[in-house]
Amino acid sequence: MDRAIRALIGEGEFTAFVAVTKELVEESRLIHGTFPTATAALGRALTLVGLMGLNLKGREKVSIQILSEGPIREIYAQGDPEGNVRGFIRWPDVDLPPTSDGKLNVEGALGRRGMLYVLRDFGYGEPYMGMIPLKSGGIATDLAYYFTISEGIPSAVAAGVLVGKKGEVLGAGGFIVQPLPGTSENRIQALEENIKKMPQISRQVAEGATPEDILQMIAQGLGAVVLAHKQLQYRCSCSRERAERALLSLGEAELIDMIDRDGGAEVKCEFCGRKYQFSRADLELILSRIKTRGN
Structure with missing residues (x-):
């Protein structure tokens, strides 16, 4: 079961969000038919948006969109406070040779020429959108840069996906850690040292690590208290009614x-x-609604 936790590190000096997302990333791979590099790219985005969802309430939603000049072109991921995530990737068959250290080359698949957008929908009024140019194309580094530049919150962000020889997801997970106001530089440096020493998150998950295990590595010597648990899952909120609204938006002609x-x-x-079928009679009924609305 995929899970996420929200925690405090130290004496309430850092907030931490940690997740294991192997199952939902594998489900995403099966839905979209992604090749390994694309699996890792979309999986990172889904993991991070799932973590961001832990800070939401009620009908709020948060989305990450990446538009780039790399071969993937576009990634979109969305999360909500119930632990539901969903997403898509423009070109799922992208697969590049690994990097020199043997990792999937997500940075090459996205490239550094592009933009990262974060959309926060509060369930009322106009959504808030922040944006930054891509810094690395690795997604986690780009999101950390976004938090620092656009929201003024220095953050440690990591996400990883380990893919097997047949393309299956062996491990996936990530974390977001943010210092609270007043945290000393010494404590920040101690946490940064812990993170530098950590092995790959995806490999830890493949070997059975839980969110609590990963948290203990991050918080070594500092202490941590888990405040909340949340199950994460890939779940789409589409419906026939939403598909009908999409047809309505096309217009009469x-x-x-x-x-x-x-x-x-x-x-x-x-x-x-999922596919929704609309017959001639269905379309004629939708057309009549457009004409009635226009009168």
């Missing part, structure tokens, strides 16, 4: 053309691959 040319429509969810 395009719907008429769709009825005349195809006699129906199929709407496929980018997040989960």
